[in-house]
Amino acid sequence: MISVEEALERVLDYVDVLEPEQKPILDCLGQVLAEDVYSTIDIPSLDNSAMDGYALRAEDTREASEASPRYLVVVGEVAAGYISTKEVRPGTAIRIMTGAPLPEGADTVVQFEATDEVSRKSSGDGSSQIGILCQAKKGLNVRYRGEDIARGDLILKAGKVLRPQEIGVLASLGHSTALVVRRPVVAILATGDELIGVDQPLTQGKIYDSNTYTIAAEVSRYGGIPKILGIGRDSVQSLIEKLEEGFDADMLITSGGVSKGDYDIVKDVLAERGEIGFWTVCMKPGKPLAFGVMKKMEGGKEKRVPHLGLPGNPVSSMITFEQFARPAILKMLGKKVLAKPTIRAIIENDVVNTDGRRIFARVTVTPMKSGDGVQYRASLTGPQGSGILTSMAKANGLAVIPEGSKGVKKGDIVEVQMLDWSEEL
Ligand code: AMP
Ligand code: MG
Numbered sequence: 001m002i003s004v005e006e007a008l009e010r011v012l013d014y015v016d017v018l019e020p021e022q023k024p025i026l027d028c029l030g031q032v033l034a035e036d037v038y039s040t041i042d043i044p045s046l047d048n049s050a051m052d053g054y055a056l057r058a059e060d061t062r063e064a065s066e067a068s069p070r071y072l073v074v075v076g077e078v079a080a081g082y083i084s085t086k087e088v089r090p091g092t093a094i095r096i097m098t099g100a101p102l103p104e105g106a107d108t109v110v111q112f113e114a115t116d117e118v119s120r121k122s123s124g125d126g127s128s129q130i131g132i133l134c135q136a137k138k139g140l141n142v143r144y145r146g147e148d149i150a151r152g153d154l155i156l157k158a159g160k161v162l163r164p165q166e167i168g169v170l171a172s173l174g175h176s177t178a179l180v181v182r183r184p185v186v187a188i189l190a191t192g193d194e195l196i197g198v199d200q201p202l203t204q205g206k207i208y209d210s211n212t213y214t215i216a217a218e219v220s221r222y223g224g225i226p227k228i229l230g231i232g233r234d235s236v237q238s239l240i241e242k243l244e245e246g247f248d249a250d251m252l253i254t255s256g257g258v259s260k261g262d263y264d265i266v267k268d269v270l271a272e273r274g275e276i277g278f279w280t281v282c283m284k285p286g287k288p289l290a291f292g293v294m295k296k297m298e299g300g301k302e303k304r305v306p307h308l309g310l311p312g313n314p315v316s317s318m319i320t321f322e323q324f325a326r327p328a329i330l331k332m333l334g335k336k337v338l339a340k341p342t343i344r345a346i347i348e349n350d351v352v353n354t355d356g357r358r359i360f361a362r363v364t365v366t367p368m369k370s371g372d373g374v375q376y377r378a379s380l381t382g383p384q385g386s387g388i389l390t391s392m393a394k395a396n397g398l399a400v401i402p403e404g405s406k407g408v409k410k411g412d413i414v415e416v417q418m419l420d421w422s423e424e425l
Contacts, residue, residue, distance in 0.1 A: 003403070004323055004358055007281045011291055011324045014306040017334045018182045018250065025170050028162050030223050031180035032334035037156040039173055042146035046101040048080075051141040054115060054130055055084075055106035056093040058138035069116060069131035078103060093130055102142060109141035110134070149173070161335060181334035186219045186325075187246030187305075188212055189229040191239060191256040191266065192312060197231065210389060211255035211317050215310070218321050219253075224329045239269045247296050250332060252305050253325060256312030258288045266290050266309040274307065282403050284357040285316040285386035289324070313386040319360050319398065322419070340417045345376035347399060347414045352407040359401035362391040365416055378416050396420045 002010075020034035049055060056072060064070035072093040076086035080099035088094055088105035096102070096109060112118065116131035149155060155173065156166055162180065170178055195209040196202060209231055216226035227249055232242040234257065246252045257266040258278075267290050270276040274294040280287050290309030295302055308325055310317040327338040343365070351361050363378040381394035397416040401408055408414055 001280045001282045001287075001357075003282050007279060007289060007291075008324055008327060010277060010279075011306075011308065011328050012331055012338075014291070014293065015251070015328045015332050018184060018332050020179045021182045022177050022179050025162075025167050025175060025178050028178045028180045029164070029167060031162055031183065033156055033158055033160045033162060033166070034179045034181050034334070036154055036158050037170065037173070037175070037178075039149045039151055039153050039155050041149070041173065042151050043149040043172055044143055044145055044147065047145050048099055048101050048143050049096045049109045049141060050098065050143050051109055051111040052097050053095075053109045053111035053141065054093040054132070055088055055096040055103050055109050056132070056136075057088060057090060057106060058108040058136050058140070060091060060093075061108070061110065061132050061134065061136045064132045064135050066133045069133050071129050071131050074128045074130050076103070093132075095130075107138050107142070108136050110136050111141060159334065159336065181332075184224045184250035184329055184332040185227050185248070186224045186251045186253055186329065187227045187229050187243075187249035188215050188219070189232050189239070189242050189246065189252070189254045191232045191234065191254055193234045195231045210314055211310075211312065214314065214318050214389075215253055215255060215321060215325075218318070218326065219329065222326050222329045223333050223335075224251075234265060236265055236268050236272065239265065240273060243269070243273075243294060244296075247294070247298070247303055247305055249305060251325075251328065252294060252307040253310060253321075254290075254307070255310045255317045258290045258309045258311055260288070270294065270307060270309070274304075278309075281320075282357050283319075283323070284355075284359050285313060286311055286320040286323070286360075287316075287357065289320055291324075311386075314389040315362070315386040315392055318389075318392055322398070322417070323360075340419075341421045342400075342415050342417050343376050343397075344413050345378035345397075345399070345416045347408055347412055348377055348379035348410055350407065350409050351380070351399070351401050353401055353403075353405050356404050358403040359407075360398040360417070361401060362395035363397050363399045363416060364395060365397045365418065376416070378414060392419075 075092045077095040078084040078100045079097045084103035094103045114134045190209045190212045196206045219226040229242050232239040257264045267278045270292040274292050276292040278290045293304045294307045310320045330338050362381040365378050367374045381391045397418045399414045399416045
């Protein structure tokens with residue numbers, strides 16, 4: 001039996017960061033930037049106004065106050081997107097809108113609220129004067145050229161995971177596309193004579209195939225592209241046939257057929273068509289795990305696709321996916337942080353560890369106010385059988401009960417891998 005860490009290391013050894021692709025920036029959300037991005041422009045491109053107000057010369061506001069305004073002659077108006085054709089000379093001002101380039105001669109903007117604009121408007125004053133009600137410091141309300149981004153600067157480094165704000169920065173630089181690490185295609189095959197597709201009527205002794213759907217949803221959630229191969233029957237021939245269509249994928253994931261039953265044949269397929277690494281992993285649920293490489297000759301060249309054989313029980317397949325498939329997908333995507341977020345929580349139930357494996361117990365984590373901080377509490381979601389998929393549906397975390405331990409008692413502190421890291425937590 002090998003440890004979770006050792007199994008993970010072996011899986012990660014098989015996969016590499018994928019090659020980059022150039023695509024529209026909006027399609028790049030969550031992907032990893034594959035090149036350094038430098039700016040070829042200044043942002044803002046010109047000195048401009050941060051407020052609606054009057055562009056003027058600071059020295060023309062000297063000693064201005066509400067009691068004794070300084071009156072300036074308004075010589076024009078400029079809106080965002082336009083360049084003023086007028087210039088600000090001593091004793092004059094230009095009405096200016098937020099984002100409009102500062103007119104020649106102006107060095108400061110006084111916002112409407114610090115002028116007599118409103119009272120003039122309401123009294124229907126038609127003169128071209130404006131009263132300035134405060135002394136302004138030079139540069140007030142001016143956004144300077146290049147203060148956000150200067151031409152030539154390194155703005156985004158290769159390796160950055162693109163969030164909405166980075167997509168916005170790319171747009172502000174005028175990029176319509178970006179070079180990002182390609183998303184892995186993950187082919188998914190369910191195995192078992194008992195399985196029926198969700199669009200078929202259920203007959204006696206059969207069950208609906210749920211693993212295809214949980215696995216495909218997890219692949220999408222973590223940034224991969226699922227390719228569903230369907231249901232393979234419990235024969236080497238059926239599996240080999242179905243897996244054929246998975247050879248253009250970056251990874252194959254099967255579920256079922258890896259335990260010690262008579263029909264557990266994923267390892268036979270791997271032995272016949274590839275290189276097999278079959279292990280029992282020191283974890284519960286999810287002890288049996290097959291891993292290897294499927295091989296095929298294509299155009300005189302050998303094609304190799306890593307193959308992860310997850311156990312069939314719905315909870316085991318999800319938990320092993322989280323521990324092994326998720327980090328492999330993240331590595332292929334070029335991500336550096338492969339571990340799930342973890343917290344420490346007080347467990348609200350006893351959990352007995354009967355055979356010393358690492359237990360991943362399904363828990364609901366709730367935050368509680370404690371002093372100045374927050375304390376997390378984790379309680380089991382109910383029966384923990386590896387076939388009870390609703391125990392995953394109720395959970396937002398997996399409490400990790402260490403291997404080699406006898407278990408934990410209510411009130412003990414445990415580490416919890418968060419399945420969801422919701423904003424409420
Ligand atoms: P196996 O690993 O093939 O021995 O399967 C273990 C258990 O998981 C059995 O009870 C199977 O019926 C169940 N199982 C296997 N594959 C699926 C699947 N795709 N969807 C739901 N349950 C499954
Ligand atoms: Mg089976």
